[in-house]
Amino acid sequence: MKVLIAGGGPAGSLAALNIAESGSAENLEKNIEITIVEEHASAGFPVQCGGLISEDCFIKLRRFVSDRSRLNNIKGAFFFSPDGNxxxxxxxSGAVVVERKVLDTELLMAASEYSEIRVKTKLVSFNGEKARLEGVKTEYLSYDVLIGADGVASTVAKLAAFPHPSYFSAVQMEIAFEPLDERFVELYFGRSYSDGFFAYSIPVDCDTARIGVVSKQNPEYYLKNLITKHPSVSERVKRKITELNAGAIPVGLIDFVKGNIALIGDAAGMVKPYTGGGIYYHLIAAERLGKHFPNLEEYQKSYKKELGKEYDVGIKIAKLYSLLDDEDYNYLVKVGKEIDFSELHMDRPSGVLNLVPSILKIASKPSLIKKMARAFFRSFKSSYP
Ligand SMILES: Cc1cc2nc3c(=O)[nH]c(=O)nc-3n(C[C@H](O)[C@H](O)[C@H](O)COP(=O)(O)OP(=O)(O)OC[C@H]3O[C@@H](n4cnc5c(N)ncnc54)[C@H](O)[C@@H]3O)c2cc1C
Structure with a gap:
């Protein structure tokens, strides 16, 4: 059986590794041949990532990669309100800041043990059993299963007429910065710093951070506001930028299987709707794909079953970002000091549901309670099995 994977990012490499490894005796019988085509000369370029993943996610990835991509260990987060509190x-769970260029390269190298990797090769079209590849020369490769791991602007998704997820825009810079504590990421809320999401800094070490904004629109404008006007950030940022990148973040999982084609990663909208982080969800998806391969429908079903509730809650949290105003954030951060966050896990937002009653108990601002009820309790019905 011939498997063609378009895209040598984390989703493509993890898909190859899990297809090859899971039930490998069975797969050997099926004589699975995997080819990964990657349009660039290497993986992880250009970088479009803060590199923040949970410690649990990194431990799972360590099955395939070394510790070399680890740049920093993170203990928790500071949630900032617009007034600077x-x-x-x-x-x-703790978290790890990784260097994606290293992580992606190591994942692709691990995948190369089981797959043929063709870099500088772009998949440009396909007809159900054969794909046209363009690289040094044009060639046609036959396949039984096609996996679209080709990112947010997926050619596979477009040509096979999968639905489009909607997108947020993101811009990020690596810049000289004094974090309050290099073991803590900082999240900045408020209407001056994002339209409908939030801004962040992820410390790489004690004097550098990745500072970015995710927003429905115009993230450059909000990033400029953050570094020039935010009462806390503007005091600590130094003007030495070492890297600048921008990208799109898909929001909303789509149906990602059609016949002998399956999507994985950003191509399928597999991103945490409340943070924009993708790697953990890609990892879970790849595990499910490997477990059920070549039954693609079962892959889709079991992924939705595993993470459906997390998507539901994640979408509700993301909805709250649009509903809350600066006054609400100032108030929430003030009362937030009384909230016990110790059971929260960054990959599993459903834990937030346990906090809602305690927030409602200490919050005595009727307009805020109304907004929270609107986001969380109105029609709380899972869209996943
Ligand atoms: C600013 C920003 C910050 C982020 N921060 C984080 C974070 O801190 N933590 C986190 O978990 N996630 C983060 N994310 C999300 C994360 O970067 C993505 O979810 C992840 O990179 C998607 O992986 P992927 O393999 O699906 O796609 P990609 O990483 O985009 O890889 C797709 C690959 O496919 C190749 N390709 C595309 N088209 C073709 C084609 N036709 N033929 C052949 N090859 C092709 C591309 O060259 C690319 O190498 C962030 C995103 C942005 C934009």
Whole structure:
């Protein structure tokens, strides 16, 4: 059986590794041949990532990669309100800041043990059993299963007429910065710093951070506001930029299987709707794909079953970003000091549901309670099995 994977990013490499490894005796019988085509000369370029993943996610990835991509260990987060106050949250899992160029390269190298890798090769079209590849020369490769791991602007998704997820825009710079604590990421809320999402800084070490904005529109404008006007950030940012990148973040999982084609990663909208982080969800998807391969329908079903509730809650949290105004954030951070965050896990937002009653108990601002009820409780019905 011939498997063609378009895209040598984390989703493509993890898909190859899991297809090859899972039930490998069975797969050997099926004589699975995997080819990954990657349009660029290497993986992880251009970088479009803060590199923040949970410690649990990194431990799972360590099955395939070394520790070399680890840049920093993170203990928790500071949630900043627009007035510059903040509350500390330390949850159930720590996090790791990784260098994506290293992580992606190591994942692709691990995948190369089981697959043929063709770099500088772009998939440009396909007809159900054969794909046209353009690289040094044009060639046609036959396949039984096609996996679209070709990112947010997926050619596979477009040509096979999969629905489009909607997108947020993101811009990020690596810049000289004094974090309050290099073991804590900082999240900045408020209407001056994002339209409908939030801004962040992820410390790489004690004097550098990745500072970015995710927003429905115009993230450059909000990033400029953040570094020039935010009462806390503007005091700590130094003007030495070492890297600048921009990208799109898909929001909303789509149906990602059609016949002998399956999508994985950003191509399928597999991103946490409340943070924009994708790697953990890609990892879970690849595990499910490997487990059920070549039954693609079962891959889709079991992924939705595993993460459906997390998507539901994640979407509700993301909805709240649009509903809350600066006054609400100032108030929430003030009362947030009384909230126990210790059971929260950054990959599993459903834990937030347990906090809602305690927030409602200490919050005595009727307009805020109304907004929270609107986001969380109105028609709380899962769209996933
Ligand atoms: C600013 C920003 C910050 C982020 N921060 C984080 C974070 O801190 N933590 C986190 O978990 N996630 C983060 N994300 C999300 C994360 O970067 C993505 O979810 C992840 O990179 C998607 O992986 P992927 O393999 O699906 O796609 P990609 O990483 O985009 O890889 C797709 C690959 O396919 C190749 N390709 C595309 N088209 C073709 C084609 N036709 N033929 C052959 N090859 C092709 C591309 O060259 C690319 O190498 C962030 C995103 C942005 C934009």
């Amino acid at each position: 903040y509350v500390e949250a330390v949850g159930r």
